[in-house]
Amino acid sequence: MWRGVIHQYRKFLPVTERTPVITLYEGNTPLIRAERLADTLGIRVELYLKVEGANPTGSFKDRGMTVAISKALEAGATAVICASTGNTSASTAAYAARAGCRAIVVVPQGAVALGKLSQAIMHGATLIQLQGNFDEALEIVRGVSERFPVALMNSVNPFRIEGQKTAAFEVCEQLGESPDLVCIPVGNAGNISAYWKGFREYREAGAISTLPRMIGWQAEGAAPLVLGRVVRHPETVASAIRIGNPASWKPALGAIEESQGAVGTVSDQEILSAYRRVAEREGVYCEPASAAAVAGLMKYCREGRVSAGARVVCVLTGHGLKDPQTALMSAPPLQTVEAKLEAVVRAMRLG
Protein backbone atom coordinates (compact mmCIF):
# COMPACT_ATOMS: atom_id res chain seq x y z
CA MET A 1 0.00 0.00 0.00
CA TRP A 2 1.21 3.50 -0.87
CA ARG A 3 1.78 5.51 2.29
CA GLY A 4 2.67 8.97 1.03
CA VAL A 5 5.86 10.70 -0.06
CA ILE A 6 7.57 10.86 3.35
CA HIS A 7 7.28 7.11 3.80
CA GLN A 8 8.30 6.42 0.20
CA TYR A 9 11.27 8.80 -0.06
CA ARG A 10 12.34 9.11 3.58
CA LYS A 11 16.06 8.84 2.85
CA PHE A 12 15.91 11.86 0.54
CA LEU A 13 13.92 13.99 3.00
CA PRO A 14 14.87 15.95 6.13
CA VAL A 15 12.83 13.81 8.53
CA THR A 16 13.84 11.64 11.49
CA GLU A 17 12.09 9.03 13.64
CA ARG A 18 10.99 11.92 15.83
CA THR A 19 9.13 13.69 13.00
CA PRO A 20 5.38 13.12 13.31
CA VAL A 21 4.24 12.17 9.81
CA ILE A 22 1.11 14.04 8.74
CA THR A 23 0.01 12.53 5.45
CA LEU A 24 -3.02 12.10 3.23
CA TYR A 25 -1.07 9.52 1.16
CA GLU A 26 -0.16 12.16 -1.42
CA GLY A 27 2.05 11.38 -4.42
CA ASN A 28 2.14 8.26 -6.62
CA THR A 29 0.24 10.23 -9.27
CA PRO A 30 -0.22 8.90 -12.81
CA LEU A 31 2.22 9.61 -15.61
CA ILE A 32 0.02 9.21 -18.65
CA ARG A 33 1.27 8.72 -22.21
CA ALA A 34 -0.55 11.30 -24.34
CA GLU A 35 -0.45 10.13 -27.95
CA ARG A 36 -3.61 11.85 -29.16
CA LEU A 37 -2.41 15.15 -27.76
CA ALA A 38 1.08 14.60 -29.20
CA ASP A 39 -0.51 14.06 -32.63
CA THR A 40 -1.52 17.74 -32.64
CA LEU A 41 2.02 19.04 -32.06
CA GLY A 42 3.16 18.84 -35.68
CA ILE A 43 6.28 16.93 -34.66
CA ARG A 44 6.75 13.39 -33.33
CA VAL A 45 7.18 13.67 -29.56
CA GLU A 46 6.96 11.03 -26.83
CA LEU A 47 4.63 12.99 -24.60
CA TYR A 48 3.60 12.25 -21.01
CA LEU A 49 1.35 14.09 -18.58
CA LYS A 50 2.21 14.04 -14.87
CA VAL A 51 -1.27 14.29 -13.41
CA GLU A 52 -0.77 16.10 -10.13
CA GLY A 53 -4.48 16.84 -9.86
CA ALA A 54 -4.72 13.25 -8.61
CA ASN A 55 -3.22 14.30 -5.26
CA PRO A 56 -5.54 14.31 -2.21
CA THR A 57 -6.45 18.01 -2.39
CA GLY A 58 -6.17 18.13 -6.18
CA SER A 59 -2.77 19.74 -6.65
CA PHE A 60 0.99 19.15 -6.36
CA LYS A 61 1.07 21.31 -3.22
CA ASP A 62 0.26 18.24 -1.10
CA ARG A 63 3.75 16.79 -1.67
CA GLY A 64 5.34 19.83 -0.08
CA MET A 65 2.64 20.26 2.54
CA THR A 66 3.09 16.82 4.09
CA VAL A 67 6.74 17.64 4.79
CA ALA A 68 6.18 21.29 5.82
CA ILE A 69 3.35 20.49 8.24
CA SER A 70 5.14 17.47 9.70
CA LYS A 71 8.27 19.57 10.34
CA ALA A 72 6.22 22.44 11.77
CA LEU A 73 4.55 20.04 14.19
CA GLU A 74 7.90 18.54 15.13
CA ALA A 75 9.06 22.06 15.99
CA GLY A 76 6.02 22.55 18.20
CA ALA A 77 3.81 24.70 15.97
CA THR A 78 0.10 24.89 16.79
CA ALA A 79 -0.82 27.28 13.99
CA VAL A 80 0.22 27.67 10.36
CA ILE A 81 -0.29 30.45 7.83
CA CYS A 82 0.03 30.94 4.09
CA ALA A 83 -0.71 33.37 1.31
CA SER A 84 -2.20 31.73 -1.73
CA THR A 85 -3.67 31.97 -5.18
CA GLY A 86 -5.78 29.00 -4.02
CA ASN A 87 -4.08 25.63 -4.10
CA THR A 88 -1.63 26.27 -1.27
CA SER A 89 -4.53 27.43 0.91
CA ALA A 90 -6.53 24.28 0.09
CA SER A 91 -3.57 22.04 0.90
CA THR A 92 -2.55 23.96 4.04
CA ALA A 93 -6.13 23.82 5.32
CA ALA A 94 -6.44 20.07 4.71
CA TYR A 95 -3.09 19.06 6.24
CA ALA A 96 -3.62 21.39 9.21
CA ALA A 97 -7.02 19.79 9.78
CA ARG A 98 -5.39 16.37 9.74
CA ALA A 99 -2.73 17.55 12.18
CA GLY A 100 -5.24 19.18 14.51
CA CYS A 101 -3.51 22.49 14.05
CA ARG A 102 -4.96 25.91 13.26
CA ALA A 103 -4.66 27.24 9.69
CA ILE A 104 -4.85 30.85 8.58
CA VAL A 105 -4.99 31.46 4.84
CA VAL A 106 -4.74 34.84 3.15
CA VAL A 107 -5.97 35.07 -0.43
CA PRO A 108 -6.44 37.86 -2.96
CA GLN A 109 -10.11 38.80 -2.88
CA GLY A 110 -12.05 37.77 -5.96
CA ALA A 111 -9.03 36.11 -7.59
CA VAL A 112 -9.23 32.53 -6.32
CA ALA A 113 -11.06 29.71 -8.13
CA LEU A 114 -14.22 28.63 -6.32
CA GLY A 115 -13.26 25.02 -5.71
CA LYS A 116 -10.12 26.11 -3.89
CA LEU A 117 -11.99 28.60 -1.72
CA SER A 118 -14.49 25.91 -0.82
CA GLN A 119 -11.67 23.59 0.26
CA ALA A 120 -10.14 26.13 2.67
CA ILE A 121 -13.59 26.76 4.13
CA MET A 122 -14.53 23.09 4.44
CA HIS A 123 -11.31 22.20 6.24
CA GLY A 124 -11.98 24.90 8.80
CA ALA A 125 -9.21 27.35 7.99
CA THR A 126 -9.50 30.98 9.00
CA LEU A 127 -9.94 32.47 5.54
CA ILE A 128 -8.91 36.09 5.09
CA GLN A 129 -9.58 37.79 1.78
CA LEU A 130 -7.11 40.55 1.07
CA GLN A 131 -7.86 43.73 -0.83
CA GLY A 132 -4.67 43.17 -2.73
CA ASN A 133 -2.88 40.60 -4.88
CA PHE A 134 -0.91 37.45 -4.05
CA ASP A 135 2.42 39.25 -3.85
CA GLU A 136 1.07 41.62 -1.21
CA ALA A 137 -0.48 38.69 0.66
CA LEU A 138 2.85 36.84 0.73
CA GLU A 139 4.68 39.87 2.06
CA ILE A 140 2.11 40.25 4.81
CA VAL A 141 2.09 36.61 5.94
CA ARG A 142 5.89 36.62 6.01
CA GLY A 143 5.67 39.57 8.38
CA VAL A 144 3.04 37.82 10.50
CA SER A 145 5.13 34.63 10.78
CA GLU A 146 8.13 36.69 11.93
CA ARG A 147 6.14 38.40 14.69
CA PHE A 148 3.80 35.64 15.86
CA PRO A 149 4.17 31.91 16.59
CA VAL A 150 2.62 30.76 13.32
CA ALA A 151 4.62 28.65 10.89
CA LEU A 152 4.80 29.84 7.28
CA MET A 153 3.62 27.25 4.75
CA ASN A 154 4.51 28.99 1.48
CA SER A 155 7.30 27.57 -0.67
CA VAL A 156 9.77 30.01 0.92
CA ASN A 157 9.62 27.29 3.59
CA PRO A 158 12.40 24.95 2.33
CA PHE A 159 10.49 21.84 3.51
CA ARG A 160 7.88 22.54 0.84
CA ILE A 161 10.53 22.28 -1.88
CA GLU A 162 11.90 19.10 -0.30
CA GLY A 163 8.51 17.42 -0.50
CA GLN A 164 7.76 18.66 -4.00
CA LYS A 165 11.00 17.28 -5.43
CA THR A 166 9.51 13.78 -5.00
CA ALA A 167 7.48 14.35 -8.17
CA ALA A 168 10.73 14.30 -10.14
CA PHE A 169 11.66 11.00 -8.48
CA GLU A 170 8.34 9.51 -9.52
CA VAL A 171 8.68 10.71 -13.11
CA CYS A 172 12.09 9.01 -13.36
CA GLU A 173 10.76 5.77 -11.89
CA GLN A 174 7.71 5.80 -14.13
CA LEU A 175 9.82 6.37 -17.25
CA GLY A 176 12.73 4.20 -16.12
CA GLU A 177 15.03 7.16 -16.84
CA SER A 178 15.06 10.95 -17.00
CA PRO A 179 12.87 12.71 -19.56
CA ASP A 180 14.56 15.00 -22.12
CA LEU A 181 12.30 17.95 -21.48
CA VAL A 182 10.03 19.01 -18.62
CA CYS A 183 7.39 21.67 -19.33
CA ILE A 184 6.04 23.22 -16.16
CA PRO A 185 3.92 26.26 -15.25
CA VAL A 186 5.69 28.91 -13.16
CA GLY A 187 4.03 31.17 -10.61
CA ASN A 188 5.89 31.63 -7.36
CA ALA A 189 8.63 29.51 -9.00
CA GLY A 190 8.93 26.91 -6.22
CA ASN A 191 7.90 23.87 -8.21
CA ILE A 192 10.35 24.25 -11.09
CA SER A 193 13.10 24.64 -8.47
CA ALA A 194 11.84 21.55 -6.62
CA TYR A 195 11.75 19.36 -9.75
CA TRP A 196 15.27 20.38 -10.67
CA LYS A 197 16.50 19.57 -7.16
CA GLY A 198 14.81 16.18 -7.42
CA PHE A 199 16.35 15.33 -10.79
CA ARG A 200 19.81 16.37 -9.59
CA GLU A 201 19.56 14.31 -6.42
CA TYR A 202 18.35 11.28 -8.36
CA ARG A 203 21.32 11.54 -10.69
CA GLU A 204 23.72 11.87 -7.77
CA ALA A 205 22.10 8.75 -6.27
CA GLY A 206 22.72 6.92 -9.56
CA ALA A 207 19.03 6.40 -10.25
CA ILE A 208 19.24 8.21 -13.62
CA SER A 209 22.17 9.01 -15.87
CA THR A 210 21.01 12.18 -17.64
CA LEU A 211 19.11 15.32 -16.66
CA PRO A 212 16.18 16.97 -18.42
CA ARG A 213 15.97 20.52 -19.70
CA MET A 214 13.55 22.49 -17.54
CA ILE A 215 11.18 24.70 -19.55
CA GLY A 216 9.10 27.04 -17.40
CA TRP A 217 5.97 28.76 -18.69
CA GLN A 218 4.41 31.96 -17.43
CA ALA A 219 1.25 33.74 -18.53
CA GLU A 220 1.94 36.79 -20.71
CA GLY A 221 0.38 39.17 -18.18
CA ALA A 222 2.28 37.67 -15.25
CA ALA A 223 5.75 36.95 -16.57
CA PRO A 224 8.34 38.49 -14.22
CA LEU A 225 10.95 35.80 -14.94
CA VAL A 226 10.73 36.41 -18.66
CA LEU A 227 10.70 40.21 -18.36
CA GLY A 228 13.42 40.20 -15.73
CA ARG A 229 11.45 42.54 -13.48
CA VAL A 230 8.64 42.53 -10.95
CA VAL A 231 5.16 42.84 -12.48
CA ARG A 232 3.16 45.15 -10.22
CA HIS A 233 -0.31 44.23 -11.48
CA PRO A 234 -0.17 40.67 -12.81
CA GLU A 235 -3.18 39.57 -14.86
CA THR A 236 -4.13 36.21 -16.35
CA VAL A 237 -7.08 33.87 -16.66
CA ALA A 238 -4.84 31.26 -14.99
CA SER A 239 -5.44 32.65 -11.48
CA ALA A 240 -3.08 30.13 -9.83
CA ILE A 241 -0.07 31.71 -11.54
CA ARG A 242 -1.15 35.33 -11.27
CA ILE A 243 2.06 36.24 -9.46
CA GLY A 244 4.28 39.23 -10.20
CA ASN A 245 7.15 38.80 -7.74
CA PRO A 246 7.99 35.11 -7.34
CA ALA A 247 9.65 34.10 -4.06
CA SER A 248 11.84 31.44 -5.70
CA TRP A 249 13.02 33.70 -8.53
CA LYS A 250 16.74 32.90 -8.10
CA PRO A 251 16.52 29.10 -7.72
CA ALA A 252 14.15 28.97 -10.70
CA LEU A 253 16.59 30.88 -12.90
CA GLY A 254 19.30 28.54 -11.57
CA ALA A 255 17.27 25.51 -12.61
CA ILE A 256 16.69 26.96 -16.07
CA GLU A 257 20.34 27.89 -16.62
CA GLU A 258 21.90 24.74 -15.18
CA SER A 259 19.54 22.50 -17.15
CA GLN A 260 20.05 24.49 -20.36
CA GLY A 261 16.33 25.07 -20.27
CA ALA A 262 14.27 28.17 -20.89
CA VAL A 263 11.40 30.25 -19.63
CA GLY A 264 8.72 31.59 -21.96
CA THR A 265 5.28 33.12 -22.07
CA VAL A 266 1.93 31.96 -23.33
CA SER A 267 -1.15 34.11 -23.87
CA ASP A 268 -4.43 33.54 -22.06
CA GLN A 269 -5.91 32.44 -25.38
CA GLU A 270 -3.16 29.85 -25.84
CA ILE A 271 -3.70 28.66 -22.25
CA LEU A 272 -7.46 28.23 -22.73
CA SER A 273 -6.99 26.47 -26.04
CA ALA A 274 -4.49 23.99 -24.53
CA TYR A 275 -6.82 23.56 -21.52
CA ARG A 276 -9.63 22.36 -23.78
CA ARG A 277 -7.34 20.30 -25.98
CA VAL A 278 -5.92 18.23 -23.11
CA ALA A 279 -9.41 17.59 -21.77
CA GLU A 280 -10.89 16.72 -25.18
CA ARG A 281 -8.04 14.63 -26.55
CA GLU A 282 -6.83 12.82 -23.44
CA GLY A 283 -9.69 12.80 -20.95
CA VAL A 284 -7.46 14.65 -18.51
CA TYR A 285 -9.01 17.68 -16.89
CA CYS A 286 -6.46 20.11 -15.53
CA GLU A 287 -6.80 23.69 -14.37
CA PRO A 288 -5.85 26.64 -16.61
CA ALA A 289 -2.47 27.27 -14.91
CA SER A 290 -1.50 23.65 -15.58
CA ALA A 291 -2.48 24.01 -19.22
CA ALA A 292 0.16 26.74 -19.54
CA ALA A 293 2.73 23.90 -19.65
CA VAL A 294 0.94 22.29 -22.60
CA ALA A 295 0.40 25.64 -24.33
CA GLY A 296 4.10 26.23 -23.88
CA LEU A 297 5.04 22.89 -25.41
CA MET A 298 2.75 23.62 -28.36
CA LYS A 299 4.51 26.95 -28.86
CA TYR A 300 7.96 25.41 -28.49
CA CYS A 301 7.13 22.80 -31.11
CA ARG A 302 5.76 25.45 -33.50
CA GLU A 303 9.00 27.36 -33.10
CA GLY A 304 10.94 24.22 -34.04
CA ARG A 305 12.76 24.08 -30.72
CA VAL A 306 11.87 20.47 -29.84
CA SER A 307 13.76 17.63 -31.51
CA ALA A 308 11.81 14.77 -33.04
CA GLY A 309 11.50 11.80 -30.73
CA ALA A 310 12.10 13.84 -27.59
CA ARG A 311 10.69 12.40 -24.41
CA VAL A 312 8.64 15.23 -22.90
CA VAL A 313 6.79 15.49 -19.60
CA CYS A 314 4.18 18.21 -19.07
CA VAL A 315 3.43 18.75 -15.40
CA LEU A 316 -0.33 19.17 -14.91
CA THR A 317 -0.16 20.81 -11.50
CA GLY A 318 -3.83 20.98 -10.51
CA HIS A 319 -7.25 19.43 -11.16
CA GLY A 320 -9.72 21.05 -13.54
CA LEU A 321 -12.60 20.72 -11.09
CA LYS A 322 -10.96 23.38 -8.94
CA ASP A 323 -12.16 26.01 -11.39
CA PRO A 324 -15.40 25.04 -13.18
CA GLN A 325 -16.20 28.70 -13.78
CA THR A 326 -13.31 29.12 -16.19
CA ALA A 327 -14.32 25.93 -17.99
CA LEU A 328 -17.88 27.13 -18.53
CA MET A 329 -16.82 30.69 -19.34
CA SER A 330 -14.48 29.47 -22.09
CA ALA A 331 -16.94 26.94 -23.56
CA PRO A 332 -19.53 27.41 -26.31
CA PRO A 333 -23.01 28.33 -25.00
CA LEU A 334 -24.93 25.39 -23.51
CA GLN A 335 -27.95 24.19 -25.49
CA THR A 336 -31.31 23.43 -23.97
CA VAL A 337 -34.11 21.72 -25.91
CA GLU A 338 -37.73 20.67 -25.46
CA ALA A 339 -38.27 17.30 -23.75
CA LYS A 340 -38.92 15.53 -27.09
CA LEU A 341 -36.93 12.89 -28.98
CA GLU A 342 -36.98 14.94 -32.20
CA ALA A 343 -35.61 17.98 -30.41
CA VAL A 344 -32.72 15.95 -28.99
CA VAL A 345 -32.03 14.40 -32.41
CA ARG A 346 -31.97 17.87 -33.99
CA ALA A 347 -29.59 19.09 -31.29
CA MET A 348 -27.31 16.10 -31.91
CA ARG A 349 -26.73 17.44 -35.43
CA LEU A 350 -26.33 14.00 -36.94
CA GLY A 351 -27.35 15.35 -40.33
Ligand code: AN7
Ligand atom coordinates in the same frame (compact mmCIF):
# COMPACT_ATOMS: atom_id res chain seq x y z
C1 AN7 B 1 -2.14 24.70 -10.34
O1 AN7 B 1 -1.46 28.16 -4.40
O2 AN7 B 1 1.21 29.85 -5.73
O3 AN7 B 1 5.68 28.16 -9.48
O4 AN7 B 1 -0.57 30.01 -3.73
O5 AN7 B 1 -1.64 26.31 -8.09
O6 AN7 B 1 5.58 26.59 -7.54
O7 AN7 B 1 4.24 28.69 -7.54
C2 AN7 B 1 0.00 28.11 -6.74
C3 AN7 B 1 0.81 27.89 -7.80
C4 AN7 B 1 1.20 26.03 -10.96
C5 AN7 B 1 2.77 27.52 -9.84
N1 AN7 B 1 0.05 25.38 -11.08
O8 AN7 B 1 3.68 26.82 -9.03
C6 AN7 B 1 -0.64 29.07 -4.52
C7 AN7 B 1 0.27 29.07 -5.68
C8 AN7 B 1 -0.89 25.47 -10.14
C9 AN7 B 1 -0.67 26.26 -9.00
C10 AN7 B 1 1.47 26.84 -9.88
C11 AN7 B 1 0.52 26.98 -8.89
P1 AN7 B 1 4.87 27.60 -8.35
